[in-house]
Amino acid sequence: MQAILKSTAKWSIVVFCLFHMTAVALYTIPETTKDPLTLFVRTNITPVIRPYLFLTSQWQRWNLFSPDPLRRITTYTLEKETATGWESVPNFGYPRMSPFKHIDYFKILNALDNDREKLMPVRTAFLQSFCKEAGVMQGVHVRLHASSVVLSKNPKEPPTEPVPDPVTVIPCP
């Protein structure tokens, strides 16, 4: 009996490993690939393995700096309303706010910019979360300035001129 249980456990591990490996391989197929086989896999097989990867938090995409790296550079300034006008919030000197915070804030602001309309409530909540630490009273406004340049593919050419993005103004809660 013990031998049967041991054997069952071992073969379960083998089946699990094969399933896990297949699931990871199929899910990581780049989204940029459009050949018929990949499209077939994406339409018919990925939905089957997706629940397992979501439940085990093993979903993943490896589009790091690919297919081409990001060329847009956006710099941000957060300002608070004062009696005399607008004043910069000192701890938000993005992109060089702090070497430890930098990459997290880059990802958030990049995600908020990529889907600006849909994520506007999240953008508002994100900016409101700075009100308290910036010492801004309820009802007083803060605003986020952003401007973007695009790096040239040619190393000898300079980046484009800065283009201001729409300013986000929100009241502090």
Next chain:
Amino acid sequence: MRALFSSIHHFFFQPVDARGFGLMRMAWGFTMFVYWLARWPDITRFYSNAGMLPVSLESIAMRSFLRFSLFDVLTEPTVVFGFYLLMLAGSFCCMVGIFPRISTIITTLLLFSFHERNYMLLGGGDAVLRFTGFVLMLAPGIHAYSLSRLHSQWKYWHKHHTLMPAPLMPKWPVILLTWQLVMLYFTSGWDKLQGTMWFDGSAVHVALHHLHFSRWPLWVMDGISLLALPVAWGTLLFEFLWLFMLLPSYVIREIPFLSRHLLRRLLIAGGILFHGSIFIFMDVGSFSLAMLAAYCGLLTADDFAWLERITKRVLHNTSAKPIIVLFDGQCGLCRRSIATLLTFDWLHRLHPVDFHSPERDHVAHGLSFDDLNRALHIRLPNGKTYLGFSAFRQLSWSLPPLWPLAPFLYLPGAIIIGNWLYERIANRRKRCKHENCHHLDLKPAKKALHQA
């Protein structure tokens, strides 16, 4: 059919050295601890209801199905912060090996929960930490290089006067890890081929000059950009070479000058160069460190032997002579301390000698019994002798787990505090609290030794 089953069984369950996974657990715990510690001021902003993504807004920013996070239920900032502290403590325990199994499971599950609560923050490094944590959580052999193993080591050493052999584990966790790394590199390389900028090297130029990623001033990045084309092509080649890891050994053997060992070592060396360079020149979060941590899991017994040889040759000038450690074999605390030092002696540099044994006469010229009885002595291959805290400080350079501590032992005042602490511990060793302490019987032995 039986042969097929047998070969499948052998493929997944052949015993392999578990030290690689022990080292991966340590490196993973370290990476987790460092990067999550840096998020300390922002935890409630990122993950609680008081921050940027209250539960009411999740539906517009996150997927609405098959997403489970503890922090969808526990949303109060203080509670979230409490679990964050638990995860930090778990990472630390993983790193040093306190209850490695339970701490790895808790840390990994909390990591999943934090990631699923707000994945606007996620990047490549986070995905690497997730899959490494997942494999570690399931793998049977993660207790190597852990403090929890020290007690078993001590008991074994007490009984056999040698350390336990390296732990073994079945191969399937290594297979999962290898597959994961191959998929990571292959699909990343494949995706790069769909673009245009990797072929002419401009991708490297742009990545190096992107304000959010570059760590160095523009003129440094301009200099490195001169190598943009070879770096771009080298990156693609390196990523696709990982596919060779899927080839069976008999195919690899057919390739001139190549073996599986050599291939794996070349890929690991290439990866250290690749990710190390990214870490030095670019800020891409935890990605570089997380990848280097994952590489540890690929190390085999041969790799450890090779690393030991190389490290000894480079750091200790290939001296064949060991460091003599003279200790009191009749004191339980001293024996336990020696067993601990031997556990840290990954380079096999120490030769412990009980100064009550006749071997003392051969190795401890010029040292009296009273000298030796006062403190731990070490004699280096060059003949220099150190005792007490100074001996410990010297030893720290030869014991890899103590390398991070070694420079701190030379800080101003460290010698005073160290000597004071050592003296206190050394005085207490005679109090018979540490098993088989026969100090009461020492006098006749001491007398006999003096007469001799």
